[in-house]
Amino acid sequence: MKKWLGKFKTLTLLGLLTIVLAGCGKENLTALAPKGGSADTSLYLIILTTTVMSLVFLAVVIPFVIVLLRFRKKKGDADFIPEQVEGNQKLETIWTIIPIILVVIMAVPTVLATFELADDADASEHININVTGNQYWWHFDYEDEEIATSQDMYIPVDTKVYVHLITSDVLHSFWVPTLAGKLDVNPENVNTMFMDAQEEGVYYGKCAELCGPSHSLMDFKVVAVSEDDFDTWVTDMQDFDSEELELDAIATEGQELFDSKSCLSCHATDNQEYQAGSLPIGPDLTSFADRSRFAGILLPTEENLVDWIVDPETIKPGNKMTGAYDVTEEEAEKIAHYLMQLSPSDVTADSVDQEK
Ligand code: CUA
Numbered sequence: 001m002k003k004w005l006g007k008f009k010t011l012t013l014l015g016l017l018t019i020v021l022a023g024c025g026k027e028n029l030t031a032l033a034p035k036g037g038s039a040d041t042s043l044y045l046i047i048l049t050t051t052v053m054s055l056v057f058l059a060v061v062i063p064f065v066i067v068l069l070r071f072r073k074k075k076g077d078a079d080f081i082p083e084q085v086e087g088n089q090k091l092e093t094i095w096t097i098i099p100i101i102l103v104v105i106m107a108v109p110t111v112l113a114t115f116e117l118a119d120d121a122d123a124s125e126h127i128n129i130n131v132t133g134n135q136y137w138w139h140f141d142y143e144d145e146e147i148a149t150s151q152d153m154y155i156p157v158d159t160k161v162y163v164h165l166i167t168s169d170v171l172h173s174f175w176v177p178t179l180a181g182k183l184d185v186n187p188e189n190v191n192t193m194f195m196d197a198q199e200e201g202v203y204y205g206k207c208a209e210l211c212g213p214s215h216s217l218m219d220f221k222v223v224a225v226s227e228d229d230f231d232t233w234v235t236d237m238q239d240f241d242s243e244e245l246e247l248d249a250i251a252t253e254g255q256e257l258f259d260s261k262s263c264l265s266c267h268a269t270d271n272q273e274y275q276a277g278s279l280p281i282g283p284d285l286t287s288f289a290d291r292s293r294f295a296g297i298l299l300p301t302e303e304n305l306v307d308w309i310v311d312p313e314t315i316k317p318g319n320k321m322t323g324a325y326d327v328t329e330e331e332a333e334k335i336a337h338y339l340m341q342l343s344p345s346d347v348t349a350d351s352v353d354q355e356k
Contacts, residue, residue, distance in 0.1 A: 146271065176204070266282035
């Protein structure tokens with residue numbers, strides 16, 4: 001009896017954990033609460049296939065359990081071999097045809113959706129963003145608008161946006177679960193997908209392909225803003241010139257250090273020299289202070305930035321900044337202070353979040 005009680009307790013605990021942990025998702029990082037047309041299609045397919053599979057599961061398990069309980073050999077029963085029904089043509093036909101029908105029910109909508117979601121015939125009529133995956137950051141190149149950015153990908157709400165994916169190094173996978181399905185990021189062929197956001201907001205993006213020690217830190221955000229805000233953001237980004245910033249004494253020193261320590265050879269700080277398709281060695285910092293995060297996961301504060309510049313390896317193992325320069329903590333503080341002045345626009349991830 002006691003043993004039975006122990007098992008009961010464990011099962012109850014596991015059951016409770018399931019219920020509690022099921023609430024651990026994030027509203028903007030789930031395929032189960034879609035906010036985009038492609039994600040709606042994915043959820044429909046998820047529900048369809050889960051329903052079919054659950055019905056099959058029940059159709060097998062329920063008779064199995066009934067048979068197991070009702071027809072088990074009881075104490076004192078005589079040895080008895082039941083009627084053998086192998087080779088029953090009717091049964092064999094039924095359980096061959098039913099699975100075929102079920103597969104067709106799942107396959108037809110899936111194949112149709114796959115073709116629909118891969119159709120890029122009207123791409124030239126919409127916003128196109130060339131996305132490059134790098135260990136461990138994302139580069140977003142808006143060729144028609146002649147701007148580039150990193151970490152936060154801005155899109156206008158209720159508009160179809162095409163992303164064209166390629167990698168500069170290893171395989172990555174581009175995934176914004178709330179807006180669309182995931183797509184591989186390959187080195188040689190450009191993979192294209194589209195997405196739209198039905199509501200303004202900040203949607204979480206992930207790299208979904210193991211790509212090295214900091215794979216789990218290769219996060220980004222899709223910032224969906226109103227069409228007016230998007231136009232404002234684009235203009236702000238185009239006009240921003242880091243050479244024309246009015247800087248205090250510390251920031252001026254920081255800017256000089258940023259230049260003399262060769263940070264500039266890897267990081268762009270404005271879009272004045274924009275060249276289509278050119279890829280910086282490190283993330284574009286034009287809108288650094290406006291970002292929701294940097295290094296994938298850190299809040300852009302001077303304190304975090306100093307920690308990052310002084311010792312990037314502990315924060316993001318395997319990044320390409322480690323060992324590329326020699327900077328003291330005092331110098332890092334000045335550079336951080338300068339980078340926090342790189343704020344081209346009032347349209348930011350924070351401004352969208354606060355509106356809600
Ligand atoms: Cu890139 Cu994982």
